[in-house]
């Protein structure tokens with residue numbers, strides 16, 4: 578890192594541990610640092626830049642909108658907002674959208690709307706939530722309250738009371754946790770920050786069954802796994818879920834900050850003017866960008882399915898080679914290499930070799946590439962990971978396992 582940058586960086590609150598690289602430019606699946614070194618981006622700003630970097634079409638609509646009108650506030654309706662809400666309704670089946678600025682804000686909105694639903698119905702004690710162990714829904718106080726990780730929660734208590742966490746596959750625990758005081762269950766169809774852990778079909782079916790039987794609202798947190806990343810508009814569609822609320826963020830603006838809470842009509846009709854708000858929500862620049870992104874995602878869906886299958890296959894082959902890989906988990910272009918050792922040395926060795934991935938849940942190498950990623954990119958990324966695994970885990974890795982051993986651990 579250059580001296581000037583490192584001096585200035587002292588003014589940035591160090592809430593993140595940062596890698597010693599400064600990216601100054603991007604193009605498609607590539608990033609370039611200040612020394613001109615080229616990297617393959619398999620993280621896309623943590624699942625955000627789905628169209629890759631410096632997408633000419635996205636750049637053009639942002640430029641055009643910025644020269645036309647950027648912001649007027651929510652005191653005034655604009656057709657771009659209606660168009661984006663209609664598009665999201667067509668994708669999700671949820672008829673209404675509340676616009677905000679980030680994933681965590683979308684979660685906050687969903688948590689509030691769930692409580693408002695029961696309050697409006699005159700049922701004032703359905704205020705509690707059920708959430709999942711290893712779940713992550715953001716860092717603001719409400720979202721943090723339904724986020725499991727003690728390291729994130731403990732310094733900031735007391736959080737919202739009445740949140741019960743259950744293990745991902747604990748169907749009996751789920752049935753016991755949902756009571757006549759539960760407003761909503763919140764779950765990520767594929768847990769992201771918790772280590773790329775898809776819900777099992779049996780557990781997902783139990784969630785749908787329990788919410789339907791008890792009337793408990795279902796909040797499907799699709800902020801990381803949704804919006805085309807697994808080849809469908811929303812990953813929960815693969816479970817046949819009918820969520821009442823879906824928070825989205827990250828990919829929707831492909832880098833322009835925007836979030837949205839998607840709301841089913843029966844919930845929406847209990848919400849009145851003044852219940853919730855944010856100055857920037859529905860901002861015309863981000864709305865215009867999101868409309869462009871979602872149109873592109875429609876076209877990309879078959880490509881994502883094909884590239885997801887290829888990535889999964891290549892990572893499976895990598896698992897055969899490296900004993901430290903205990904499992905490959907994920908779907909589509911959201912994949913995690915679960916290791917028996919700390920994943921950080923692998924992430925650092927990859928970065929040195931020109932591949933951007935990250936560590937999550939200590940032992941998982943997470944991949945969230947741009948959805949425009951091509952077969953040559955995948956080939957290159959897996960090649961770099963192969964070398965990084967070999968160098969970073971030398972000593973930890975043992976002999977090659979048999980196919981039976983590998984399959985047993987998947």
Ligand SMILES: Cc1ncc(COP(=O)(O)O)c(C=O)c1O
Pocket residue numbers: 679680681682684713714715716765769770798799800801802826827
């Ligand atoms: C599933 C999930 N929900 C919520 C959030 C919070 O979103 P943001 O950090 O964009 O506000 C994240 C962020 O990683 C996430 O992965």
